[in-house]
Amino acid sequence: MEAWFAADVDSISLKNWDQENVLSGGHGLMVQGYNPLIKTLAKDLDIRLNHRVTRIVQRCNKVLINVENGTNFIADAAIITVPLGVLKASLIEFEPRLPEWKLTAISDLGVGNENKVALHFNSVFWPNVEVLGIVAPTSYACGYFLNLHKATGHPVLVYMAAGSFAYDMRSYLMKQLLVL
Numbered sequence: 001m002e003a004w005f006a007a008d009v010d011s012i013s014l015k016n017w018d019q020e021n022v023l024s025g026g027h028g029l030m031v032q033g034y035n036p037l038i039k040t041l042a043k044d045l046d047i048r049l050n051h052r053v054t055r056i057v058q059r060c061n062k063v064l065i066n067v068e069n070g071t072n073f074i075a076d077a078a079i080i081t082v083p084l085g086v087l088k089a090s091l092i093e094f095e096p097r098l099p100e101w102k103l104t105a106i107s108d109l110g111v112g113n114e115n116k117v118a119l120h121f122n123s124v125f126w127p128n129v130e131v132l133g134i135v136a137p138t139s140y141a142c143g144y145f146l147n148l149h150k151a152t153g154h155p156v157l158v159y160m161a162a163g164s165f166a167y168d169m170r171s172y173l174m175k176q177l178l179v180l
Contacts, residue, residue, distance in 0.1 A: 011163075085111075
């Protein structure tokens, strides 16, 4: 569960942990990343990046967006995508105020942590399966490897670490990089 939800088990909702509807069709790998998909979906849209929004006002079928540098945008509609932490810190003022049910959901939601470490080998020495699991004495070091060789032909395994182990692993790896 920790590897799947990228969080320590004590922070996973016991009530809702198994509310997932698994889609049919198996897994896919975006070998060129998500950029081709994003470009296709964004075609003909006016997308503004790197603007720190401070206030969003919705009135009379228009949306007014105030940006930190003093710039204002007016639109018929807006899709706002910000990290959960921005919403939790109330860094954007909404007018009218977000409904109470949304504020409660924002308050109740959490975000897990998952780190990926890609390991490139000279040759394949593992079985031809999609996922290789790791069994550890405690849940702390449990995780799994994704077999990229199966999808790309390259001898690459990607280790997926989650929860507090992912935080600790990142700290350790950052210290090792500083030593180099």
